Amino acid sequence: EAGVVQSPRYKIIEKKQPVAFWCNPISGHNTLYWYLQNLGQGPELLIRYENEEAVDDSQLPKDRFSAERLKGVDSTLKIQPAELGDSAVYLCASSLDPSGSNEQFFGPGTRLTVL
Amino acid sequence: AQSVTQPDIHITVSEGASLELRCNYSYGATPYLFWYVQSPGQGLQLLLKYFSGDTLVQGIKGFEAEFKRSQSSFNLRKPSVHWSDAAEYFCAGFWGNKLVFGAGTILRVKS
Numbered sequence: 542e543a544g545v546v547q548s549p550r551y552k553i554i555e556k557k558q559p560v561a562f563w564c565n566p567i568s569g570h571n572t573l574y575w576y577l578q579n580l581g582q583g584p585e586l587l588i589r590y591e592n593e594e595a596v597d598d599s600q601l602p603k604d605r606f607s608a609e610r611l612k613g614v615d616s617t618l619k620i621q622p623a624e625l626g627d628s629a630v631y632l633c634a635s636s637l638d639p640s641g642s643n644e645q646f647f648g649p650g651t652r653l654t655v656l
Numbered sequence: 657a658q659s660v661t662q663p664d665i666h667i668t669v670s671e672g673a674s675l676e677l678r679c680n681y682s683y684g685a686t687p688y689l690f691w692y693v694q695s696p697g698q699g700l701q702l703l704l705k706y707f708s709g710d711t712l713v714q715g716i717k718g719f720e721a722e723f724k725r726s727q728s729s730f731n732l733r734k735p736s737v738h739w740s741d742a743a744e745y746f747c748a749g750f751w752g753n754k755l756v757f758g759a760g761t762i763l764r765v766k767s
Contacts, residue, residue, distance in 0.1 A: 544699070545699065550697075574755075581665075581759065581760070582759050582760070583660075583746050583748070583757025583758050583759050583760050584700070584746075584757050585757070586754055586755065589753070589754075597753065597754070632699065632700070634700075639753045640753075641688045641750035641753070641755070642688070642707060644702050644705070645702075645755060646699075647692075647699035647700040647701075648699050649697060649698055649699045650699060
């Protein structure tokens with residue numbers, strides 16, 4: 542069974558440019574998460590989806606970040622415009638449900654470098 | 657806010673030696689507790705988890721962890737470290753539908 546797929550794996554852009562990350566969760570997983578991992582830190586939740594509904598986006602900087610999961614399967618996270626401080630790894634994860642008793646499976650992440 | 661603390665940023669152990677990585681969670685309701693491992697360029701992989709019951713939990717790759725309520729701790733152990741265990745290890749607690757991670761401990765294994 543395929544795991545969580547993310548693309549691209551690496552992205553280098555100049556500041557003020559837009560960027561988008563794509564995630565395809567494990568088949569049948571209704572819950573999808575986007576995390577931000579800064580260098581030397583643990584992942585921090587940006588947004589959680591239950592099917593196509595964003596049920597927790599309290600940590601998403603909405604002035605420049607947006608996300609969608611239109612058909613309740615794959616998801617896209619966008620930054621526009623990117624800032625130097627956005628350089629980090631963006632992780633996608635999925636689980637059967639949000640209860641915590643079901644494991645979150647993580648993708649390999651997208652490493653973003655903003656110049 | 658709920659938090660998870662991993663006091664050691666780096667740990668170096670000799671191959672074959674025992675390992676203990678420390679993890680403490682903030683006071684309050686006991687969360688579900690997890691240990692993940694992250695190798696370079698890889699996603700996080702779950703090593704083990706604690707929900708309730710037996711306070712000593714066994715995981716994959718020969719790892720185990722012990723939950724101590726009195727110390728708000730969930731330390732990860734391995735009796736004999738292999739060179740392939742070199743990676744970054746994250747402790748996490750689950751509160752209110754949210755997984756909260758510690759800052760991680762980088763394990764180096766010397767031969």
